Structure formats: C-alpha cells, structure tokens
Amino acid sequence: MMRRKLHTIVLSAVLSASILFGCGGSGTAPDNNTSQPATAPMADTKSESTEAVGTDSSGENITLNVLWHGGLNQTAKIRELVETEFKEMHPEWNVIFTEVPNSEIMNKAMMEVTGHTGAYDITMQYLTVPALANVGGIEPLDKYIARDNIDIDKYIDIGFRYKDQVWAMPIRADVRVLHYNEQYFKDAGLDPEAPPANMDELFEYAKKLSQNGHYGDNRSCLSADTFTTLLMDFGGSICDESGEPAFNSPEGVKAIEFMQRELEEGIIDPQNIGWQYSDEITGYLSGNSAMFESWPARFIDAKMPEKSNIVGQSRCAAAPGEYTLCGGWNLVMFSDSQNKDEAWELMKYMTDPATQKKVIQNGGDCNPTHLDVLFDEELAEDYEVLRAIGENFDKVRSYPVSTQTTTLTNILQDTVLPDIFMNGADPMEALTQGAGEYRQALVDAGELPE
Template identity: 25%
Template sequence: MNRSLKSISKKKSVVIVLLVLLLALMTACSSGGNTDSNSGGGSSSDSSASPGSNGSSGGNRSNPIKVTFWHSMGGEVGQAVDHLVAEFNKSRSDIQVEAIYQGSYDESLSKMKTAMGSGTGPTIVQVYEIGSRFMIDSKAITPMQKFIDADNFDLSELEENILGYYTFDGQLYSMPFNTSNPILYYNKTLFREAGLDPENPPRTFSEVKKAAEALTKDGVYGASFAIYGWFMEQLFAVQGQEYVDNGNGREGLATRSLLAGEAGTTVMNWWKDMIDSKVMLNLGRSTADTKTAFNAGQVAMILDSTAALRGIVDTVGGSFEVGTGFLPRPDGAEDGGVIVGGASLYILNDRPEEEQKAAWEFIKFVVSPEQQAYWHVNSGYFPITKAAYDQPLVKENLEKFPQFKTAVDQLHQSKLNNATKGAVMGIFPEARQIVEQAMEEIINGAKSVEQALADAEKEITEKIQAYNKTVQ
C-alpha cells in the first residue's frame, strides 16, 4: 500500500473511532423508550436484477451467499420481518438472508459500532431516522444510490415524501423500511356527547384547545400528549420551520439549534396553556401511557404514530369509535407538513462486494408492491411503494381501518421542503433527550418557556459543534 492510500485508510479509521466513541455517549443519553420502533421500489419484474451483474448474485444452490440482517423489530412486527425474509429465501437459491433481532434501535446501533470496520458485523442494518447523519459520517456504508444507478432502478415508483428524508446531496443513502408519521387520535363518541362534530377533528392549535375545553368533564380530560421530542420536531415541520441551521442540516452540516425561535415558543406556549387550563393531562414522556389512557376513555385526544393505529382500534374494540385527524398546526401556518419517522436499511461497505449485491437483491424484494402490501397490513407502517395501494390486501385493510386514510392523505399533502424532510445532526438522539427535558421543565413550571428553550438550544448547539469537529 502506498503512502497516500495508507493516509486515506488511517483517516477513515480515525473518523470511525471518533464517531464510535461519540455514539457511545449519545446512545447512553438517548431516551430510547419513545423510539418509533416501539409504537412508525421497483416493480416485481425488476427484483431479479443485480447491479452490474444482469441478475447473477455470484452464489448458487449448493453455496448460497449469506446476507446477515440486523433489525430492531420485536413482537408481531418482528414476525412480519421474518415472513419477508422467509419469502425471499424461498424465491432464491443463490442467496439466503438471516434476520437477527438486536434489541432497540440504540442497542442495535451500539452493537454495530463495536463491529464497525472489523468485518464481523451485518450486511444490512436497520437504523432509526435520527441516526442518518451518524451513518453517513461513519464512512461505513455503501450509499444505496450506487446500487440504484448500476441497476437503473426506478425510484419514481417509491413515495417521494418518504425518500426525501434519506436523500442527501442528491443521493439516497439508505432504503426506507418502516415509515410512519404522527396523527391526532380522538374519541368520536366523546365528541358527539360534547356537541362536537365527530367527522371534523380540530386542525389548528386554537381548535384543539377549544375542543379540549368542551371535552373536559366528568373525570375525562380533553387531551394528553406525551412529552416526546419527536412531537416537537413535527410541530416545527407543520409550521414549515427548520429545527437546525444550514437548511435543517441538509445544505451543510448543522452548526446550531433553532429551538428557541418563534416556532418553538409557539408550540410550548400552547402546550403549557392547555396544561395550566386543566384541559390536558400530563402523563410524562411515554406514548404507551397516553395510549392506555385514551383506550380506557380517560382522555379524548392524543398524538401518536400512524403505526399505533391497528393496536388502538383493536384494543378499543366496540367501547367507542376511534377517529383520526391531521397533526394540528398553529393558526395560519400553511407551508408545512409532517416528517416521516421510523427507520431505514443500510448496506455496510466492509462486506464483500458480492454480499453487498446480494443485500441489494433482498432490499429490492422487500420494496416490491406485493411485499410492501404484506408489510403495511401486518406492521401498520406505510407502504413505501406507490403500487402497493393497488394490491387487494391493502384495499381490504383500508376498508377495515378507514382511519389510516388520514395518515396517507397527510403524507401526500405535506409539502416537500427542508423542514418536512426533517432535521439532520450527528447528535440527534441526545438532542431529543435535551428537548424532552426542556419540555418537562416548562410543563412543571421549573422554567419559563423562553428560558427552558434557550438553555436547551445552547446545550444542543454546543454538542453539535463538538460532533462536527470529529468529522471535519
């Protein structure tokens, strides 16, 4: 190896080591309990082609290429992952995929950083959306765009508003997998009893408060929203406002948080006002607790992931009618929309080339309309492939759960811009924790809205700048 190549290799190793050390601190501080995993392609005729190999993966029936897939989908959703893998393995004799559950997103990422660059990690890893900047900066991945271009894969068949989150500098770095966004869940039965229109959920902050006032009686609260950093991020986006500078971290590395600006104070003044008016119940950070209260009829409105819909409807049964509405926005806000949540699939570049190509074959299979239809119905996450909505399975599911149409409409009506693509920063898990602490301080009266957000903005900015020094 010549001196220049040694230098490049050494620089890459230093970057990985620094990022790994920083990640250890980030994952130790991130909340983990409210990640969207715990709640949210080409046509099938394309699924046999491999980039640059005319459909040949390099394996054969007696010696198939093994692809290791690390994921964070537990329970019934994990069973849906296993089904996708089994269907792919039945369809191919030259490739075999092994799916291995690695625990929460943070746990999986921690395990991956230990294996990073050693050749002992997975071929494919599922990483939550707020880990995107870290994954790119790690230099440990092969951008998905490389396989897309080599295969002439038609990205127009996938949902543009979902691809937007994972696209940087014109390149798709990972393939969206489990995707959701937040919606308003409301009790139509309580709406009727309060004299409210059950088919017309509140759309603005003032409408939410007015409805909550009418609904709060007889031991029932009008609303309960979990103290969740993801909700704060979304409530910036519906205003068309960016969360960090430099185009939300998409036109260059973010250098500072914008938390304490007008967008943030508008959200928290509204939230605090409803708490102080005793029309909203504070149940802390867990969306599981707000869901439990909603399902029991103790609160009339909550915010939660679209991926929670099936579980909520099944749990409520016939005790009341569940309605869904768009995520509320401040009065007069028109240029925004929601950000997709969930996770995406990355291919690791320390695996042999033929193994990476085999991983791409599996990913193409997963995003085919038929498999996306199955995934949507059995996981509650969005299909990322447009043609999946034409599948009989999806049509039947929308008839059974018409409330999901709200989520689809909200996704399609969101304007795609830097605000709705979502913020990007290397310390996002830790930033989310800091935001949640600030929200608690405001709600509990420990600090004013302005002071809590200013303190959090300063702390996040300092951590962003410390992170940037490790990658510049």
C-alpha cells in the first residue's frame, strides 16, 4: 500500500509540472528559450520526429528513440552533431528524435514510465529525475560510468544524484547571470564595465536605468524561479540541511520586498503580474528593460536578429547576490529500453566535453555541464557569459533533490506569490503557509517524518 501511495503522489506531482512549465503559468523550467522575434508572440515548438543514421562495430541495426526538448539553440546543435559526427561513428544505428515542447516533455516521460510502452530509450528532464527514479522508470547509470571511467564529479550536479546513485547525465546547466544593455548603461551615465556587484547596487542602477521609455529591471513577480533567484541573492535557502522547508525566512521576505519596491518605484513593468516566462525574455530582448537576471541562453538570443532588437548591446556579468540559482536539464535512460548499451553510448556522446565545446562554437547556447568546458579560457575569450558563470560558480545553489520539487514550484507560483502580489497577503504569513504545504507533501512522500 505504501508503494502505491508513493507512486500516486509522485505521478500527480510530475503531471502537475505540465501545467507549471506550460502556457498556464510563468513557466519556470530552465530554459524554454522558444523566443521568436522580440516583437512577436511566443509559440511552442511543434512535435516532430527526425531520423539520424548513426557506426556499430558489430554491424547490427539499432534504433534509438529520443524524447527531445525542442526549440533550443543548444538542442538543435546537438542534433546536428548526432546526424553528422555520431553518424560516422555508428552508421548502422538509427537515432530518431521526437521533439516536444518544454510544456509537455515531463508529462510524456511519466506516461512512458507508467505505461511501460517502451517507445523511447532516452529523454531530457528537469527537476523530475528523483520522481522518475523513485517509481523505477529510469535506469541507474553507475555501472556505465564506472565501466567507462567517467569522472562524474567533473560535471555540474543539477540533480543527477538521488539516494546515493547517479540516474542521469547532465546535458544543460542553467546558472543565473546578469544580462544588461550596454547602451542603456551609457545613456544613464553608468559604466558598462562596472555592472552592479550586490543587491543594493542592482536596485540603485535599476532606478537610474528606468528612463527613455524602458524599465531598469525585468522580472515576473509570480515566477517561482524569480522568487528563488532573489531568495538566494539575499542568502536564503529553499530547505535547510535536514531537508526542512526554509524559504519562510527573513531572506524570503527580503526577496518579496525587493520585488514590491521595484514595482512601487516603476523599475519593472507592472504588466509582469500576467507574464509567462516567454514574456520575461521578450521584455529584455525587445529593449523594454535594461537588466535581466536570467539563464545563459539570453547571451546567444541577444545576438540573433530574428529574436532580438538589441543586437550588439547586451553584456553579461556574474549575478550580484550572495548565492546563485542553478537549474538545468539531464539525460535519462528509460528502464524499459531494449538498447541500454547503445543508449548509453549516445548519452555519453551528447554530454562529452568535446561535444559540449563544439555545440557552443557552432552557435548553441552556452550551457556547459562539464567543468573543463565551463573554465576553458579559449572559449571564455569569445563567450563572456562563461566567465560570468565561472565567477559565481562557488556560490551556485540548486533546487532540492526531491520527488516533490515540482510540487514546491507549483505552491510558490500558484498560491504563495499570487496571494502576496494579487491579494495583498502578508509576505511572511504567505511564505509560512506555503512552507507548511510543501512540508506536508514531503511527509506524504516519505521524505520527512510527521
């Protein structure tokens, strides 16, 4: 009975993520990045399947089916390499990518796990690795890592460990950085070579930058990622070391009050209350705001005329807070895969540091997961965002590794933040109520005692 109860809790939590990361909310998953030209509405990537023929020394025909996050510069470049370089390595393997938008991929993965269809071998996941592992839906990777002498500690841990096992290979690390408009800095009499170094400076800069028809800062007040980013900026944590919810704290209140002050001072767009995640991106790329604490993908987006009105103006710096939020996407292997060894070879190739470097150099987003790539001085000369991430790397903090992390983000952006910003609730009372709901979810899942 307990196993069935846990399965039901985990399933409902993951299915709710399809709402959290879809069009109905702020959209917090790093990094959707499906932005169209800055003046156009956003659209989800349509599902599609493409086949890459990839060399097996045994000469055996193998088909690998990949449930893939479409709409990202990075994932498009990885696919190109699979269709060319990996094809030369394994010419008799067929790699079929089924692209789905960010809003659907976690739901589809859990349906695959519960239905045992065996339709896919590999998928990309964000926050849901523990949930999939907990119901036996994905394969632990420790034996493959040991067999091939992979130094897993050289990869950024974005939630690939759970219960002392490795369940995923990290393919996309999203570390918050500060994007800012160099021209707007100059117009406001600020030195673009000296961006804000702390939260007090960020607020003062934002006030000075709120001029000439644009806002000084850019954020959605109802986004779980926005709150979590500011919580960490002010030195707070989502949970304490024992796993107890800890965001109902003085630092949590500071995060809320910072957003409230920005609204009162006219520093951020008051329309942000109704924003989705894509609207945040547009708010910066359209030139509507001067600064934006966001994921690294904006560095590449801002350089693309088809997405950006600020080509040649956007710069990057380390996020100015005490800690820095890190999210990202992992590759997992379904337990029902009939081609586990071959699936591992594909996962290993896509996350290999040499592949990651090529993806960046070929125009993919700058989201490396391997430390050798992140701290590659040659790359950093051309990609300022890598240096910005590296400067803050010792301050990186992630969401808790839990089967209930999507429950947490739902509580924040469906209940806590709307109560505060739309209903006028007291910040500490609303945060404490949310922390209590999250704790109960952890208790129900067997992750905390009664």
